[in-house]
Amino acid sequence: MNDAYFTREGPGCFRPTDLVGGGWDPNEQHIAPVIGLIAHTIEVDRDSRGRNELQLTRLSCDILGTLPLEAVDVEITALRPGRTIELVEARVSHAGRDAVIARAWLSHTYDTSTIAGTTLTSIVPPHEVSEWDFGSAWPGGFVSSLEVRRTSATPGRATAWMRTDVPLIAGEQVSATAAALALVDAANGIAARVSSDEVLFPNLDLTAHLVRAPEGEWTGVDTTVTFGPEGAGLTQSILHDVSGPIGAVAQTLTVRPR
Template sequence: MAETAYFERLDGAGRFRATPRLSGAWRTDEQHIAPALGLLAHVVEQDRDARRDDGLVIGRLSWDILGTLPVGEVETDVEVLRAGRTIELVQSRMSSGGRDAVLLRAWLMRPGDTAAVAGTALDPIPGPDELEPWDPTTVWPGGFIESAQLRRAQEEPGRAVFWVRSDVALLDGEPVGGLAHAARLFDIANGMTVRQDPREVAFPNLDLTAHLFAEPTGDWLGFDTRVSFGDRGLGLTASVLHDERGPIGTMSQILTVRPM
């Protein structure tokens, strides 16, 4: 595929076109939702920077996935749900054909110098150079999975540490911040250490919530991931997020588990 970005901007009013680079993984005629989540994070940051100049940072992103998206044109908008001098709650939305498909609520908070007390009890994982390459297209189809470069150490089905990067930009010809750059890959976690063969059991996620105590930096994004299936059709993918400095936050995805 020749596309070097997951999305192209169509205008300044929040319209974008998805490229074939983000097709799959449950169906290749639909978007893999991961880049869409990154695009909504970018839209929130753009709106923030247009409204204020004090550099509020995003500490929590909570996406609800309301439905599927075609590989085509999408629309986005942003609204401030709770304005404030030091804390804001902002919502962005992605729709297609007049139907809402993804909602993001993000908490923005005033930054400060806390280097003297910084630290975490979350365990680090081996760096990307310490893990073996793994080909995710052996499990999943689609342009998005094909664009991902993986290094993984799997302990058992549903339990692994892995690193992912992609040379495909979020937006064609438009710079994005470190958070949106990383967020375009967050949703890959649910498929990188499967408990069951996805040809036999479907387990799409309905949401994704990330809590961050540091903004991601660099191209490699690390995951320490565990997948759980309950006995009533529910599941959970839980991850600790890393960049090459160490842990930066946590992430969870609720699953609807459907044996075929």
């Protein structure tokens, strides 16, 4: 058993452990921890430039292809530097081939606590939900590393809580935001409409919007999966921590009957 999802081998080089093994193919990287790695490297770059007052409010990842369980390089570029907002790009590549291109908006923090609020409702807290054997539905090291508590689900609809005691990167402190974003891609499998034995439905992208940084070890998803009639699909989730909603995630699906 490994003690982290990734180990750092250089300034922008990271090697996955077996715990990054994917649900569609255990010999390929699950994109969830890769997305967490992207968020972490964006925040490390931000801090290295002395822009700690900027918060990550959106991360949009386009998935260009699969990644083997081999070292990857992550390159960060500030496309639109600024005092109050920045647009940052991250590229994850393997052997010179881009596999994920992500763009993130970073925005300045302000005190808006007196007007904060939402009409979104909280979901049942994790201590009131039974543990679910996620590994009975999906293979791979990443799924096996998670503790998942799921409410009674119907095809394409579920609420669930996830946490892991596996560090994202060996020996590195990671923010609560990056740690949460390393889990949320699992929503597509937690609320599957049909068995993966019958239909392939991998996501081509993932976009997360955050209204505040998460708190605590649990990340909750209130998820709906929709399949269209011609091979397209959409997974939508409201993200939660134990204090309530923190944002939303959308994943574009390619739906392919076997």
